[in-house]
Amino acid sequence: MVLTKCRTPLEWTELPDREPGPGEVRVKVAACGVCRTDLHVVDGELPDPHLPIIPGHEIVGRNDRLGPGVTGLALGERVGVPWLGHTCGVCPYCREHRENLCDQPRFTGYTRDGGFATAVIADARFAFPLGEAGTDAALAPLLCAGLIGWRALKLAGAGPRLGLYGFGAAAHITAQVARWQGRAVFAFTRPGDAGTQAFARRLGAAWAGGSDERPPEPLHAAILFAPDGGLVPLALKAVRKGGRVVCACIHMSDLPAMPYGLLWEERQLVSVANLTREDGLEFLRLAPQAEIVTTIKTYPLREANAALADLRAGRFNGAAVLLA
Ligand SMILES: [Zn+2]
Numbered sequence: 345m346v347l348t349k350c351r352t353p354l355e356w357t358e359l360p361d362r363e364p365g366p367g368e369v370r371v372k373v374a375a376c377g378v379c380r381t382d383l384h385v386v387d388g389e390l391p392d393p394h395l396p397i398i399p400g401h402e403i404v405g406r407n408d409r410l411g412p413g414v415t416g417l418a419l420g421e422r423v424g425v426p427w428l429g430h431t432c433g434v435c436p437y438c439r440e441h442r443e444n445l446c447d448q449p450r451f452t453g454y455t456r457d458g459g460f461a462t463a464v465i466a467d468a469r470f471a472f473p474l475g476e477a478g479t480d481a482a483l484a485p486l487l488c489a490g491l492i493g494w495r496a497l498k499l500a501g502a503g504p505r506l507g508l509y510g511f512g513a514a515a516h517i518t519a520q521v522a523r524w525q526g527r528a529v530f531a532f533t534r535p536g537d538a539g540t541q542a543f544a545r546r547l548g549a550a551w552a553g554g555s556d557e558r559p560p561e562p563l564h565a566a567i568l569f570a571p572d573g574g575l576v577p578l579a580l581k582a583v584r585k586g587g588r589v590v591c592a593c594i595h596m597s598d599l600p601a602m603p604y605g606l607l608w609e610e611r612q613l614v615s616v617a618n619l620t621r622e623d624g625l626e627f628l629r630l631a632p633q634a635e636i637v638t639t640i641k642t643y644p645l646r647e648a649n650a651a652l653a654d655l656r657a658g659r660f661n662g663a664a665v666l667l668a
């Protein structure tokens with residue numbers, strides 16, 4: 345499913361089989377999650393997508409061809425391919441073990457072809473072995489919603505009361521991890537979205553309400569998964585002195601002007617960008633221990649545009665997954 349021009353539908357396109365180059369694998373795709381970032385790519389909200397591009401960066405499939413020099417992966421092995429698709433290994437950030445900030449990165453489904461397809465070529469170093477537990481479709485959302493949520497959760501610190509703004513794919517996984525860690529989760533949805541608030545409570549949220557509401561107790565940290573800059577002052581109001589607000593969005597509408605008093609008393613406002621392989625391996629080890637259960641809505645690959653439209657309109661809880 346190819347995007348040839350931003351703000352136009354993806355097109356079902358027959359392409360010749362591609363061969364993996366040195367250090368690459370070809371993965372036969374079984375399932376690929378649909379992420380809000382895919383919407384940002386399609387909508388032209390991220391700079392310089394490599395058009396034409398096949399979106400999709402929550403890929404679960406099996407290695408079906410190994411390029412020259414690939415070690416540590418086997419043919420037929422189930423792997424997951426995430427958003428971070430390549431790093432240079434030599435820039436200052438890569439050398440400081442902060443490859444999420446690499447100066448020359450490539451991103452799956454944005455600057456290299458992704459998983460809304462029957463096969464994808466991946467840098468073998470960025471294909472995570474997934475083992476055999478769990479279905480392909482249920483695992484797919486872990487590859488971005490789960491991973492970015494995990495990185496955001498680490499940045500949020502260890503405080504016992506955690507707020508999640510925007511209760512979509514990432515929050516529904518992060519809430520389960522936070523509960524497993526023994527934290528209380530406070531879920532903020534669009535005002536009046538009783539269905540999503542009930543969904544959050546079913547996943548163990550101690551409290552769920554509208555983003556315009558104050559939590560019953562001040563929070564130690566809040567993570568923003570909704571790309572709405574207007575939520576920043578609300579989240580700063582909801583955290584206690586010294587609390588931290590983590591923006592986990594790749595794109596956000598402008599932040600409104602706000603009184604400095606909201607940041608005063610050592611409140612912190614930070615963003616989280618991409619992931620490192622270490623985050624990925626750590627999270628994929630932890631996910632089975634935390635017994636994360638993803639809520640998914642599946643679509644045939646050909647219906648990728650319907651999945652994107654449903655995500656845009658908020659027509660389902662949890663995550664959409666395309667089946668190849
Ligand atoms: Zn680099």
Ligand SMILES: [Zn+2]
Nearest residue numbers: 379381488489
């Ligand atoms: Zn994503």
